[in-house]
Amino acid sequence: DTGVSQDPRHKITKRGQNVTFRCDPISEHNRLYWYRQTLGQGPEFLTYFQNEAQLEKSRLLSDRFSAERPKGSFSTLEIQRTEQGDSAMYLCASSHLGALKYNEQFFGPGTRLTVL
Amino acid sequence: AQSVAQPEDQVNVAEGNPLTVKCTYSVSGNPYLFWYVQYPNRGLQFLLKYITGDNLVKGSYGFEAEFNKSQTSFHLKKPSALVSDSALYFCAVRPEYSGAGSYQLTFGKGTKLSVIP
Numbered sequence: 116d117t118g119v120s121q122d123p124r125h126k127i128t129k130r131g132q133n134v135t136f137r138c139d140p141i142s143e144h145n146r147l148y149w150y151r152q153t154l155g156q157g158p159e160f161l162t163y164f165q166n167e168a169q170l171e172k173s174r175l176l177s178d179r180f181s182a183e184r185p186k187g188s189f190s191t192l193e194i195q196r197t198e199q200g201d202s203a204m205y206l207c208a209s210s211h212l213g214a215l216k217y218n219e220q221f222f223g224p225g226t227r228l229t230v231l
Numbered sequence: 232a233q234s235v236a237q238p239e240d241q242v243n244v245a246e247g248n249p250l251t252v253k254c255t256y257s258v259s260g261n262p263y264l265f266w267y268v269q270y271p272n273r274g275l276q277f278l279l280k281y282i283t284g285d286n287l288v289k290g291s292y293g294f295e296a297e298f299n300k301s302q303t304s305f306h307l308k309k310p311s312a313l314v315s316d317s318a319l320y321f322c323a324v325r326p327e328y329s330g331a332g333s334y335q336l337t338f339g340k341g342t343k344l345s346v347i348p
Contacts, residue, residue: 119274148335157235157321157338158275171335206274220336222267222274 117141119223121207127229128197135193136226140209147190148220149182150206151175158206164190197230204228233258235322237339244312245347252307252342254322261327264305265336266296269319278320281305292316312346319343 120139128134140147146165150158161180162172166187176182179197184190194201204227208220234257244250256262263282267275279290286298296307305322320343323336 121274146334150336155340157323157340158336160335160337163334173335208275219265219277219280221277224272224274227272 119207119209119221121205121223121226123226124224125227125229127231129231130199131196133193133195134197134228135191136205136207136228138190138192138207138223140189140207141211141221144209144211144221145187146210147184148208148210149190149192150208152204152206152225153202161192194228197228199230202228202230233262233324233326233337235324235337235339237320237322237342239342240340241343241345243345243347246314247311250307250309250312250316250344250346252320252322252344254305254307254339255303256305256322256324257303258324258326259328262305263325263327264296264298265323265325266290266294266305266307267321267323267338269321269341275321278307312344314346314348317344317346 122137148163149161152158160173161176162182164184167184179195182192204225206225207223210220236255265280266278269275278294279288281288281298289295294309298305319341321341322339325336326333
């Protein structure tokens with residue numbers, strides 16, 4: 116079991132640039148979640164997928180944010196025209212459909228984004 | 232909408248002493264409750280969960296948590312703290328029902344635990 120992996124671990128970008136993050140869930144997990152964590156706060160839900168279908172999006176996910184999970188395996192989160200307020204840790208988590216009812220989520224190490 | 236409150240930003244405890252990290256929650260219907268731990272520059276690691284049944288739940292690394300429905304609390308406990316327990320602890324909740332908005336976890340702000348040698 117390799118766990119949830121995320122790439123890159125750190126990203127520094129200039130305001131206005133586009134960035135893309137990747138998440139590889141635990142291989143047998145059907146559900147994939149994205150959260151954002153700012154300093155001194157707990158993670159906040161952004162969106163989740165069941166297989167390739169994006170089933171829910173938070174109001175935090177502005178039009179500049181888009182997430183995909185094209186083949187129901189890895190997922191990407193893209194932020195267009197980054198703003199300084201986008202600076203945060205972006206966490207990915209996955210869970211198994213068999214544990215659907217209990218929603219036990221396993222988290223990756225996160226991607227820390229710094230927008231200058 | 233659900234919410235979680237962790238009233239203490241920081242908890243300090245001497246090594247070998249018992250520790251408690253407090254959590255209260257608000258959710259429609261019955262809750263599913265979770266504790267996660269986060270070490271510096273790391274993701275969240277699952278510690279334990281309450282779904283149903285016994286109000287005292289045992290988890291990883293000797294941690295346990297007590298569910299109290301009347302007080303809407305789910306405090307994390309450990310009988311004897313270790314220096315290696317020093318980390319950031321998050322309580323999270325989701326509602327029991329299945330459907331829109333139910334699968335996302337709502338987290339508290341976290342409590343920094345410092346175990347002093």
